[in-house]
Amino acid sequence: xxxxxxxxxxxxxxxxxxxxxxxxxxxxxxxxxxxxxxxxxxxxxxxxxxxxxxxxxxxxxxxxxxxxxxxxxxxxxxxxxxxxxxxxxxxxxxxxxxxxxxxxxxxxxxxxxxxxxxxxxxxxxxxxxxxxxxxxxxxxxxxxxxxxxxxxxxxxxx
Amino acid sequence: xxxxxxxxxxxxxxxxxxxxxxxxxxxxxxxxxxxxxxxxxxxxxxxxxxxxxxxxxxxxxxxxxxxxxxxxxxxxxxxxxxxxxxxxxxxxxxxxxxxxxxxxxxxxxxxxxxxxxxxxxxxxxxxxxxxxxxxxxxxxxxxxxxxxxxxxxxxxxxxxxxxxxxxxxxxxxxxxxxxxxxxxxxxxxxxx
Numbered sequence: 001x002x003x004x005x006x007x008x009x010x011x012x013x014x015x016x017x018x019x020x021x022x023x024x025x026x027x028x029x030x031x032x033x034x035x036x037x038x039x040x041x042x043x044x045x046x047x048x049x050x051x052x053x054x055x056x057x058x059x060x061x062x063x064x065x066x067x068x069x070x071x072x073x074x075x076x077x078x079x080x081x082x083x084x085x086x087x088x089x090x091x092x093x094x095x096x097x098x099x100x101x102x103x104x105x106x107x108x109x110x111x112x113x114x115x116x117x118x119x120x121x122x123x124x125x126x127x128x129x130x131x132x133x134x135x136x137x138x139x140x141x142x143x144x145x146x147x148x149x150x151x152x153x154x155x156x157x158x
Numbered sequence: 159x160x161x162x163x164x165x166x167x168x169x170x171x172x173x174x175x176x177x178x179x180x181x182x183x184x185x186x187x188x189x190x191x192x193x194x195x196x197x198x199x200x201x202x203x204x205x206x207x208x209x210x211x212x213x214x215x216x217x218x219x220x221x222x223x224x225x226x227x228x229x230x231x232x233x234x235x236x237x238x239x240x241x242x243x244x245x246x247x248x249x250x251x252x253x254x255x256x257x258x259x260x261x262x263x264x265x266x267x268x269x270x271x272x273x274x275x276x277x278x279x280x281x282x283x284x285x286x287x288x289x290x291x292x293x294x295x296x297x298x299x300x301x302x303x304x305x306x307x308x309x310x311x312x313x314x315x316x317x318x319x320x321x322x323x324x325x326x327x328x329x330x331x332x333x334x335x336x337x338x339x340x341x342x343x344x345x346x347x348x349x350x
Contacts, residue, residue: 057340121319122317123315124315126310127311132336135327135339138343
């Protein structure tokens with residue numbers, strides 16, 4: 001009986017949540033990473049970005065630790081704000097989405113990072129294919145000379 | 159002269175072998191003599207009729223003998239017979255009448271053989287080579303691996319209180335390069 005109730009609840013949650021997911025234009029994974037020169041390797045949870053993190057300009061770092069991972073659903077022209085553990089906030093804005101025949105879905109994505117005091121640090125707009133990754137790195141880790149923060153973004157869309 | 163004394167003398171007198179006086183014959187001997195004349199006439203008439211009937215056969219026989227004599231003992235060539243007329247009425251009917259049972263038996267045997275050949279023949283195997291051209295359907299959704307991709311493009315970059323550098327990490331096989339924005343800011347003591 002308990003199993004049946006659990007299954008029914010799962011089915012209900014799926015039915016309720018599915019339209020909300022399908023209504024989104026893109027889904028993005030945001031990785032907060034601390035890279036340092038200390039030995040440690042690449043966090044197993046960073047497998048999706050590992051091939052990038054082991055190439056220049058990241059070869060100066062030997063440890064990549066996942067601080068936090070965020071999942072964000074994006075809707076066109078609707079900013080999505082994430083509270084960062086390493087800094088203040090990150091705002092994602094899906095500015096455009098195109099799906100031409102024979103091509104991957106193309107996204108036009110705006111990203112801005114503000115400090116803890118609300119001060120703007122960096123803002124950029126990039127066009128990239130769905131599934132491609134985008135890295136913003138170089139923000140200093142407080143109290144650590146040989147460490148930086150790396151923000152990795154991977155967005156999927158159909 | 160006296161008359162015959164018995165039948166033998168009477169027959170000799172009838173045949174002319176002995177002279178006799180018919181006047182001396184009695185009534186009985188005259189009746190016998192008349193009977194002999196009648197029997198003689200009957201025999202002569204019968205023989206003449208038989209000779210007349212046998213005359214064509216005897217002529218043909220004599221002709222054959224004569225031809226063989228002229229051919230010096232060899233068998234002479236038979237005179238060419240007139241070819242039988244196929245359309246002679248009655249010829250085919252007679253032939254058919256004589257051979258009808260044989261013909262019917264042969265026809266039935268042939269029919270039975272034909273039925274057996276048809277019934278017992280192995281199943282017919284027919285090999286046809288047909289060239290089939292599969293219909294070419296347009297590709298609706300090409301595989302993802304064949305979908306053309308474009309490298310990322312940074313439209314604008316703004317770094318407040320520092321500088322930014324756009325770097326590119328080459329992608330692996332079939333993968334787009336990755337854009338890296340490297341931000342250079344002053345080291346901070348507290349949270350950024």
